[in-house]
Amino acid sequence: MTLPGPPDTPRAEGEGLGNGPPLSDRWIDALPQAVLLTRAGRVRRVNAAAVRLWGVTQERAAGRPVLEVVRRHTLESLLGRGGELELEAGGRTLRCSATHDGDDAALIVEDVTEHRRREAELREATAVLSHEFRTPVAALRGVLEALEYDMPPALAQNFVRQGLQETGRLARLVEDLAVGFRPTRARTLPLAEAFARAERLLSAEVTGRQIRLIFGQDHLVRADPDKLLQVLLNLIENALKYGPGAQPIEVVTAMRGTWVEVAVLDLGPPIPDTESLFRAHTRGQGAAGQGSGMGLYIVRSIVQGWGGQAWAERREGRNAFCFTLPGVGGLG
Template sequence: GTVETQINYHRYLATRYDASRDSVVVLGPYRRPIDNQSDVATLDPDAEGRAIAALHAASVGFRQAIENERSRLNLASQLEVVSRSVLAVTSELELNTVLRRIVDLAAELAGARYAALGIPGPDGELTSFLTSGMTEAEEGRIGHPPRGRGILGLLLAEPRTIRLVDLSTHPASVGFPPNHPPMRSFLGVPIVARGHVLGNLYLTEKRFGGEFTDEDARLVELLARHAAVAIENARLYSAIELQQERLRTIIDQLPEAILLLEPGPEEEVTMANSQASELLGWAITTPISVDEFLSRNPRFDADGTPVERYGIPMVRSLLDGETVARHELRLLRPNGDEITILVNSTPLRDSTGMVSGAVVVFQDISQIKDAEQLKDDFLSLVSHELRTPLTTIQGGATMLLRDWSALDAESRHAFLSDIASESRRLASLIENMVQLSNIRAGRHPLETEPTLVRSLVQHSVDAERQLAEDRAFSTSSEPGLMLDADPDWIDQVLRNLIHNAVKYTPAGLPIEVLARARGEWVEFAVRDYGPGIDEDDLPLVFERFHRAASARRSNAPGMGLGLYLARVVVEAHGGRIWIERPEDGGLRVVFIIPALTGDEPD
């Protein structure tokens, strides 16, 4: 039942809620002053004593209940802080950020004014020391961070929790450096993983005075266990990032273009090396969807047929798990250039065998394809150019051997002239091919020497005049000009140019050869009065095996090597060669070579 009583002019109610025990709950006091003594109910002494005893017991139980509730709420709050702390340190992978969060959270959990996290090195000394509670200016005034001596060294030597009321009284204490803030209470907790100390937490100066409690130590130890996992994860992540960076550096140095693809709702190119951007002609920023990536470079088969999406090697590997090897594609760059690429693509699979990505390696084989085409053209050209003089030589020689006595002197001379002419042509073709081979193999380096220009020009003209007695030559060479050059190579250039002029100039028209000073250079020019050259051919006349349209129309023999060899030799001497088209027709080939030293003229 409920007991009502009055103490100090206030009413109180007390009730028994457990009949088997003397458990009392106080319902009161009622804060209603008693104005009249007659209002006071008089209880017998025994009843009043029981009420007072009940109230006393109730007040003790009430205070204990409040204390228990406070402890429960405090524990719940601490567990919430620990939960947030664990989430904070385990959700981050960047090592320095993880370490900073650990030291800040340790200070918060233990209610410490100052906290630090020391990371030991292989020699046992601290290699890193992060603090919480100090400003940068305060740290700067202290100077060099601790190395792990004194009390800090205790945890390095023996990794276990240390709790001190006053760290200055400990035998291992070595004091503080100048400008260090005063510190008394201390809590040290090691961060250990698989028997190895990853770091130590140092907490000092319990807020609001006092010392660190067992509960503080347990909370920080709990944090330390999770911190060990977070540190190892962060270190592993850093190691993986380092390995990935090294791998990317290696991949970027490879001559081939490399792509990494990943599947998903929208297939993506997640990695592309610099060579891929250079080869495709645009800056690839990853990640980029496969469809957007493919849209930048239209693709065609070797016969020019557009390649559909599902026929492209990278898509076949990513979607079908197919390995595609040595697949040739033609593609267009954004600037309009067309290149031929060789693609190798293979799927990546996870532990279950499912396709988890694809690696694509491709390279520009345009030069290889051009070289193959050039080789085919060369073989076709050589077979034609060599067959023609050989046919004439063989036919003429056969006629002379068979019908010598039946032929008159004029016919014999004609056959012999044809044989001699075609033999010279054949020798010229072979000489050009030999020179081309020597240049490409580097077997004929320049051997420069002081050379008299007039003698060089005269020698070249005389050699060609003997082979073209029906041509008129006009030669002009300034006296005294000296050239620092390889005379054999320059002679070869002049003879090639003169030979071309002879080939294209009609009988009766002159071939002009000029050598003169042009500043500190010597200018050579060979002029013919042939069909000239089309404007479209000008950029290509010095390319290997290129024959101008006018030469092809006139059916003039040749392999397109003479001007190419001339350009190579002139540039090797530090000179320049070009074509001029005189208004009165024909062609003028000009090249300049340094006399001894000097700058190129305007």
């Protein structure tokens, strides 16, 4: 590797014409990465990005030991041995690499905070989509399995309608890959419509567990029907999974000013830390079986998208998983 010469290196013919700095200074200062050049353990050059990163001008840095400029033993050691590493500094993620050429060495530091943030968002989006795809895929599988058997035409047509409805949900989820997860198709609808869809999709599981599912008073609300359904399914499925067997699950509603509160109640044991359950990739203590830990995180993300709140509390001896959504002045 040929490293740029120190400030007093003779200029090549044509370099530094006019009143501007030498060409070697101009290209190294144009780099977005912070570059620090050393000779025999002492700094001989820092570029403009390095000045911004470490707050030391070229005049003050030149001739000083490396540690006095970078102020991190980790970087000093890296420069001594060569190689690469990532470190967190001041809330930023820095990718650092060092290389040698005899007594000369170079330390290059790149801020990859935004890159890592985008990677984290992509992982989160993948987890959310994986979780949200599970329900319509399972519903479609149930429809297709039912259609394998002979049945009255009216019943078969009902299954076909369910299959088409879930196919539509899948298509909209695919669109969400590009437009994000906030509700974008809000309309006015009665809660009873969402309750009926949820009850139909969960009927096999409810029947198999011999559990009664009770829905409360109807209200007109303003929401994306698919997102509202996803919230209800996540909360009711959690109650089915973690509540005591053969005990009823109740979905109650109430007006809270201009908002409608919906609460899914089960007779499960008290939950010590309900707030943590709404974090991504978090499951309750003693949770059995497979699970992504994304269900309640998705619930809160969707509800906050339409301006509501989602929380859990202990209510009259039952666990209550609650959310609010905009009301439309009641029915009738």
